[in-house]
Amino acid sequence: QVQLQESGPGLVKPSETLTLTCTVSGGSIRSHYWSWIRQPAGKGLEWIGRMYSSGSTDLNPSLKSRASMSVDMSKNQFYLKLTSVTAADTAVYYCVRWYAARGYDYWGQGTLVTVSS
Amino acid sequence: DIHLTQSPSSLSASVGDRVTLTCQASHDIYNYLNWYQQKPGHAPKFLISDASNLQTGVPSRFSGSGSGTNFTFSISSLQPEDVATYYCQQYDSFPHTFGPGTKVEIK
Numbered sequence: 342q343v344q345l346q347e348s349g350p351g352l353v354k355p356s357e358t359l360t361l362t363c364t365v366s367g368g369s370i371r372s373h374y375w376s377w378i379r380q381p382a383g384k385g386l387e388w389i390g391r392m393y394s395s396g397s398t399d400l401n402p403s404l405k406s407r408a409s410m411s412v413d414m415s416k417n418q419f420y421l422k423l424t425s426v427t428a429a430d431t432a433v434y435y436c437v438r439w440y441a442a443r444g445y446d447y448w449g450q451g452t453l454v455t456v457s458s
Numbered sequence: 459d460i461h462l463t464q465s466p467s468s469l470s471a472s473v474g475d476r477v478t479l480t481c482q483a484s485h486d487i488y489n490y491l492n493w494y495q496q497k498p499g500h501a502p503k504f505l506i507s508d509a510s511n512l513q514t515g516v517p518s519r520f521s522g523s524g525s526g527t528n529f530t531f532s533i534s535s536l537q538p539e540d541v542a543t544y545y546c547q548q549y550d551s552f553p554h555t556f557g558p559g560t561k562v563e564i565k
Contacts, residue, residue, distance in 0.1 A: 385556055385558045386545060386547075387556070388554040388555060391552075391554070399552050399553075400553075403553070435501055435502075443492070443508060444507045444547075445494070445547070448501035448502060448503075449501065450500075450501060451501055
């Protein structure tokens, strides 16, 4: 059973850079697509981007190039970096697997990130 | 971006009722549409792919249909454990987008 676990700072100051880690267990990160999706409190889901295990990415243009994703196959981890954060980036961030060109099948439990001074 | 609208935004129904939700896409997305269930305090759960394919382990009371721009999601006999928000999601093009959700409650 594949499991995903997000980790990172719960609090980030405005204008700083948010970095989140997703650790994948129960399966290899290799040969799959991995994504980040976020959800502000009481609101809907926003797709941040998708990355193949090779490192190629598709990112949401709405984030105006502030987002980047990377992978470390030796650690079975992938990462999200979001620069110049504002209060609008406050949300629960989920790391997720995109499976078989069909759907987001495995989700982490989510990690709340608050942007505040 | 492909915009998804869902209706109703919320509904209240009795246990055993048939419940139908709709999702409309701003452009033709063929059948590249998924449905997810999110219970309060939990991550979404993948229910249906390709508009109508029930994922393994998902109860058969859930179903989906549609293609192009109009899609429906149904629960044939609403159960207390189905209280959740249901989201549609398109993967015809990037960025992948989600609908705003339909909140389902028990009357």
